[in-house]
Amino acid sequence: MKTEELIINPQGKTEEYFINMGPQHPATHGVLRLLLTLDGEIVRKVDADLGYIHRSIEKMTEFDTYRQIVHLTDRMDYLSAHMNNEAVCLAVEKGLQIEVSDRVKVIRTIMTELTRLSSHQLWWGVIGMDTGALTTFMYAFRDREMINDIFEETCGARLTMNYFVPGGLMWDIHPNFQKRVKDFIKHFKTKLPEYDTLLSDNVIFRKRTEGIGILSKEDAISFGVTGPGARASGVRCDLRKKHPYSAYDRVEFKEILGTKGDTFERYRVRILEMWESMHIIEQLIDNIPEGEILEKTKAVIKLPKGEFYQRVETARGEFGANIISDGKKSPYRMKFRSPGFSNLSVIDHLAKGWKVADLVAIMATFDFVIPDIDR
Amino acid sequence: MSYFGDIGKGIKTLLSGMKVTGKYFLNARKEIITQQYPENRDTLEMFERFRGEVVMPHDENNEHRCTGCQACEIACPNGSIEIVWDRKVDEETGKKKKYIVNHIYHLSMCTMCNLCIVACPTDAIKMAKKFENAVFDRTALTKVLNKPGSKLMDGVEE
């Protein structure tokens, strides 16, 4: 057979072929390998190949004490480090049957909302880059820097904080904390409208995202999609509302829901979530109650026999930590339910029939963090 | 008509975006957040809680507070700390007492989780602000934290 015959069949149709996207591809935001089956530029099938950043964190937990496990979860979804820590801490506290003080609860809530803001800021910068606008990245990092400074001052690190410990917090907040947070909120309230002017209203960005990759409510539920990706399709899945933990039951905020479920709707939900996060922080920052920072626990924490599960809402969706304990100082088995893994499973369904560039835009709105998918 | 309407709308949104960038372009000096890192080394001050590496402070008599209790070694999740210890007879009481020979710290494995600092009962170790840890040879990242010839401070009990 001649070469031309191989490429063009008698009906004049193009033949399907497949390419690798990743594991070293800037648009996959990490070492994710997607096997794309393409017809011309049209995506026919997406297979995700995982394992490039697998560190067997779940297995490692079986040899670590409960205090040590917390710091491993920083390294899963590193943009939601505080939430991951919180899930493990809450699960361990459930097992120990201790209740942390109100002060700890409020500080934890402020910290997790700051993390959500910083994660969404980074996502906003990156979605701009993925759709061809470099400016957004610089603007997002300008504002994110202030949150990173807050974390660095109080927690001692910018990304892998390990600030929440079973029973409370590692330290009290820094004296500057409240002032810095207020400064940031004041600053960011003037900057967030700029995000809309720069990107949300931009005609090119609108054309790239509106009507692309529509996810129906039923599909979102059946694929197990959580987080802003599902809320854009109208699924009420915000755990902060449905199963409040920490101080979320004492603040007032809206669960942002979309209707259309397309790429732009997922974008819009995240932007509006930033306003809600700021609203939550504003309610709490001025009335942090007094109280113990760390509940008394034994030097070596041993959980009673049984199963302890806690789920939290990270910036990407529902994160769950399940501890199966046999009464020793390490868990018998620990399972993490990461939002990225389930969200990734829907990509094949969404991207079918769209162009490769649309696939990148769809992926960007789910905001994948690959170490979270792979663990 | 909508074709031209689209063009007009497109130009309008592009211009409104450029108004934002233009504003920063013209006021570039006002809101500088970039730090000129290697140049500002002399004035660069990290936050006081910044976790850079584990160090053991010594006082002017070359004395530290480490009793060799190994609590930090047990607390460390990845074996970054190794304690080499021995026992010697205390001259006053005549009892055998634990003392530290080498407090070995592998910076290359440390995840800066702070668990060892919290675990130490005598506050013998702390986190330093130094963050420029790059070296040419990996072995340089294995450090002995207690200085040669140093001994335990008086009055520090396990």
Ligand code: SF4
């Ligand atoms: S900071 Fe953490 S990883 Fe590093 S030596 Fe201390 S306990 Fe080990």
Ligand code: SF4
């Ligand atoms: S540094 Fe502290 S915890 Fe570690 S052996 Fe010395 S006294 Fe014990």
